[in-house]
Amino acid sequence: xxxTDDMISSKASIDAFHKxxxxxxxxxxxxxxxxxxxxxxxxxxxxxxxxxxxxxxAGAGAAGLAVAYRSEINVTLFETxxxxxxxxxxxxxxxxxxxxxxxxxxxxxxxxxxxxxRVTAGFEDNAFDHVIMxxxxxxxxxxxxxxxxxxxxxxxxGDDLFDxxxxxxxxxxxxxxxxxxxxxxSSLQKILTACEGRFGGIEITSVxxxxxENAIRILLTGIxxxxxxxxxxxxxxxxxxxDGTRRYTAIADDLxxxxxxxxxS
Amino acid sequence: xxxTDDMISSKASIDAFHKxxxxxxxxxxxxxxxxxxxxxxxxxxxxxxxxxxxxxxAGAGAAGLAVAYRSEINVTLFETxxxxxxxxxxxxxxxxxxxxxxxxxxxxxxxxxxxxxRVTAGFEDNAFDHVIMxxxxxxxxxxxxxxxxxxxxxxxxGDDLFDxxxxxxxxxxxxxxxxxxxxxxSSLQKILTACEGRFGGIEITSVxxxxxENAIRILLTGIxxxxxxxxxxxxxxxxxxxDGTRRYTAIADDLxxxxxxxxxS
Numbered sequence: 256x257x258x259t260d261d262m263i264s265s266k267a268s269i270d271a272f273h274k275x276x277x278x279x280x281x282x283x284x285x286x287x288x289x290x291x292x293x294x295x296x297x298x299x300x301x302x303x304x305x306x307x308x309x310x311x312x313a314g315a316g317a318a319g320l321a322v323a324y325r326s327e328i329n330v331t332l333f334e335t336x337x338x339x340x341x342x343x344x345x346x347x348x349x350x351x352x353x354x355x356x357x358x359x360x361x362x363x364x365x366x367x368x369x370x371x372x373r374v375t376a377g378f379e380d381n382a383f384d385h386v387i388m389x390x391x392x393x394x395x396x397x398x399x400x401x402x403x404x405x406x407x408x409x410x411x412x413g414d415d416l417f418d419x420x421x422x423x424x425x426x427x428x429x430x431x432x433x434x435x436x437x438x439x440x441s442s443l444q445k446i447l448t449a450c451e452g453r454f455g456g457i458e459i460t461s462v463x464x465x466x467x468e469n470a471i472r473i474l475l476t477g478i479x480x481x482x483x484x485x486x487x488x489x490x491x492x493x494x495x496x497x498d499g500t501r502r503y504t505a506i507a508d509d510l511x512x513x514x515x516x517x518x519x520s
Numbered sequence: 521x522x523x524t525d526d527m528i529s530s531k532a533s534i535d536a537f538h539k540x541x542x543x544x545x546x547x548x549x550x551x552x553x554x555x556x557x558x559x560x561x562x563x564x565x566x567x568x569x570x571x572x573x574x575x576x577x578a579g580a581g582a583a584g585l586a587v588a589y590r591s592e593i594n595v596t597l598f599e600t601x602x603x604x605x606x607x608x609x610x611x612x613x614x615x616x617x618x619x620x621x622x623x624x625x626x627x628x629x630x631x632x633x634x635x636x637x638r639v640t641a642g643f644e645d646n647a648f649d650h651v652i653m654x655x656x657x658x659x660x661x662x663x664x665x666x667x668x669x670x671x672x673x674x675x676x677x678g679d680d681l682f683d684x685x686x687x688x689x690x691x692x693x694x695x696x697x698x699x700x701x702x703x704x705x706s707s708l709q710k711i712l713t714a715c716e717g718r719f720g721g722i723e724i725t726s727v728x729x730x731x732x733e734n735a736i737r738i739l740l741t742g743i744x745x746x747x748x749x750x751x752x753x754x755x756x757x758x759x760x761x762x763d764g765t766r767r768y769t770a771i772a773d774d775l776x777x778x779x780x781x782x783x784x785s
Binding site for chain 2: 441443466468469473
């Protein structure tokens with residue numbers, strides 16, 4: 256079934272990000288809604304970067320647009336769900352995004368393609384200075400995704416998901432290009448194995464809900480072809496409990512609102 | 521060359537650990553001197569543990585003895601350097617260690633043995649509740665170890681060191697036995713790969729010199745046969761700078777002096 260513009264509009268919301276610096280049209284009650292993860296992912300890309308960025312599995316485009324509006328970079332959103340591709344294209348037509356939308360484009364394509372099929376689908380070899388990704392996940396023990404569109408966004412396509420996604424990332428990265436990703440801690444070994452021989456100089460930041468809790472996410476960057484050693488960065492603590500109220504820490508609030516960046520060391 | 525007791529005595533110091541709870545005879549100017557790493561490693565073993573513990577590559581025995589004195593556990597120190605084995609045996613003969621020394625023994629054997637040779641050398645299969653290790657390291661870019669004995673303690677025996685050490689650890693662990701290790705962050709991928717199919721429920725703690733610096737060590741535990749997901753624990757920050765003076769944080773001071781433990785979550 257192909258959704259029409261009207262169908263999308265009635266089910267969609269337009270949400271402001273970074274205090275109104277850019278807007279996203281996205282599914283209201285179904286599909287994968289962008290949020291904190293996408294903003295943390297964007298914070299891994301330096302603020303005034305140039306060249307070209309690829310957002311793999313972009314969804315409605317939140318992470319890619321969060322980089323586009325505050326830099327001169329050209330952004331390509333790759334997304335395999337035609338419905339989410341429509342949302343991303345709607346977002347780029349919004350008047351609020353006109354200042355940077357002409358530097359963004361959307362390609363409907365499957366990140367897991369390889370070889371000539373991947374190139375034909377629009378993934379140019381050695382073309383991007385930055386590749387960012389928030390790959391889908393759905394592990395045993397997670398709550399079940401309540402609808403089919405969300406399931407597609409969250410589903411692990413198999414044990415080799417990270418190998419396929421990071422293989423594509425390496426193929427389309429320029430030499431010395433930066434990979435940035437956000438994932439669950441439980442995926443760490445698969446990610447490191449997939450990076451081997453492709454991205455080095457790996458830097459890992461654990462994202463903790465509060466200072467005494469285990470990480471719920473890891474943020475990871477690497478440089479194509481680098482031989483530098485793996486580094487573990489200081490943990491990022493998202494909330495503090497003061498006076499019995501849980502609030503974002505200052506750094507978390509700055510990162511998710513585009514006022515700070517997690518630079519590589 | 522076999523060193524005699526007199527030769528060892530003239531080159532050795534007797535050092536107090538945990539505010540005098542146990543003592544260690546170790547090389548004064550050469551060889552691998554035990555310190556903070558061994559004490560952090562010991563802190564991964566719960567305080568009132570029982571059964572049997574193996575310390576692989578024990579050196580003079582610091583980590584193993586740091587567990588022995590404060591529990592009822594039986595400790596076996598495995599060490600391949602005959603000189604370090606002598607130091608460990610000296611330590612166990614010290615009057616200051618008499619309260620727990622009868623629960624400790626030292627076996628001169630190479631952790632990297634496998635199959636029947638490993639069993640013959642004294643590594644009993646499925647025998648230990650805890651296996652702890654601080655494997656040697658010496659990577660390109662490190663300062664060169666200034667003497668041969670230290671070089672032996674620090675030398676990477678090859679790319680497959682972690683595979684060999686963790687293979688031995690899995691062989692000698694009881695089902696549900698706990699592996700605890702301290703290593704450099706740059707070894708993370710090799711460690712995780714070596715744990716695959718052997719130890720699960722991996723928990724990783726990054727050890728930071730101060731809250732804004734990258735980790736210099738990782739502490740890692742795993743459970744033999746566990747299928748639990750990998751967890752990233754909150755970082756351990758070793759020092760704080762107050763009034764321009766760098767001091768141990770309260771938790772670091774407690775951990776290295778045996779007053780606190782890094783429990784699994």
